Amino acid sequence: MGVAERNGSLVIEELHKKFHVGAGEVIALRDINLQIREGEFISIVGSSGCGKSTLLRIIAGLENGHSGTVRLGDRRVSGPGLDRGMIFQEHRLLPWLTVEENVAFALNGRTPEDKRLVREQLELVGLSGFARAHPHQLSGGMAQRVAIARALINQPKLLLLDEPFGALDALTRIQMQQEILRIWEVERTTMLLVTHDIDEAIYLGDRVVILSSRPGTVKRIVPVELPRPRDRSSYEFVQIRKEIYTEFFHEAEKPFAYAI
Amino acid sequence: MTSDTKPHLERIKHLLQYLGLSAAVLVVWQGLYHLGYIKPLILPPPTQVAAAFQDLVKSGAMTRHVGISVARVLEGFAIAALLGLSLGIAIGLSRTLDRLTDLAIQVIKPIPPIAWIPLAILWFGIGEKSKVYIIFLGAFFPIIINTIDGIRQTDHKFVELSRVLEVPRVKFVRRVVIPGALPAIMTGLRVGLMVAWMCVVAAELIAAGSGIGYLIMDARQLSQSDVVLVGMITIGVIGKVMDSIIRRIEKRLVDWKPSFAGH
């Protein structure tokens, strides 16, 4: 597929979003401007409640009542669409469908191609052997991988990932990070990953976007110009990590642990 | 102990636990009779009830009455299930339809089906139709209300997922809403069938010339308390069998849901 056809560049301009809570209102996002290149991998970090999920949901077309524009390629986003895939914090697999049925759930037409597509996706995430299993028979990591397969089957231009590995243990999380990197290298989909794990953000992202909280604004964008696969204990990696920590350190005036 | 004998012993133990209470009641009941504490005219002993049951089976009366009652229940229940499910799904999916029907459903629901018997006889006469109508009323409300509830409880997370994937409406209903509502729907069907079974007996007690309820009423007039007991126990056993059948169907349909079975 040609670059021009796919065009997964994302431009966000002057985005504001507020929620009405009781009589008052919460400004979730203020003055967000972001330009993401086609095929880029962007990590977004920020403390809890700073509007990360809200930002992804707006891009996915699940929210309304915001001002500003979101453009994917040359089209303005005004609702959900198959050009964007979304992976939620929980896997959201339908418990009554098997793994393969869950992946096929994303396909709306019924063509003889479907079966092959589903098989390919399951292969991509390494779950071919579990096609007939039900979600409750999977581990958390496996379930999240099925969710990834489901999100990728329509070949979205942009994949939105909202703390997809947040609920996994440290070892599985590292495995999944390598997996998502491998998938990205195959598919070259534009990636937008929200995480509260700074290491994860640096390990995966071409750039790390730091959001400040209440209201959520882009505080800084840190480029990560390290070759992949990245070594988490290399000098450069540690330097970038320090840099990002410092951002939070100033904001909250107390030292942070490794995950925020 | 070998690995073969243990599950075998386990199974015998579970069977004994399952039957224990009922067996004990029978033994005590029979014992009290032999000790002279209860008069057979007031409460005949299990042996006498069993003999009466045998007589009724031999004469063919039992099969006839049970057959008639079960046929009535199935007819009323089938209509209730058909209407309850389709209306329930329609109301569950449409807020307007819900507003239009909610008041009527909520007001008619608390009226016991038995209270409808006078009107039912007036409208449909003393024949089959009035009984089927009573059964239908009894089964209809648990089915429709559980169906609506089940649909309303569709997980919002799956609604969002379907929006993100641009799932068409019909597919959304078929693959997300209905399967999610299925446990509640099955509960509605189970309760509905139970109520239907209780209604047939009630309707037959009051106005019928056949059926298991009529058998009880007729025996009471002849002071055959053993036949009354045969009728009662038969009602209980058939009710249990019906429930087991629906549970089995439910287990098969909702096999994706690991449930809590107790300790």
Ligand SMILES: Nc1ncnc2c1ncn2[C@@H]1O[C@H](COP(=O)(O)OP(=O)(O)OP(=O)(O)O)[C@@H](O)[C@H]1O
């Ligand atoms: N539907 C809603 N109604 C009202 N307020 C909301 C709603 N959704 C989010 N908010 C508010 O908007 C702010 C941002 O929420 P959001 O879920 O985007 O945070 P987040 O950065 O994803 O947090 P976390 O890391 O804990 O997931 C919060 O203050 C939250 O209370």
Ligand SMILES: [Mg+2]
């Ligand atoms: Mg969030």
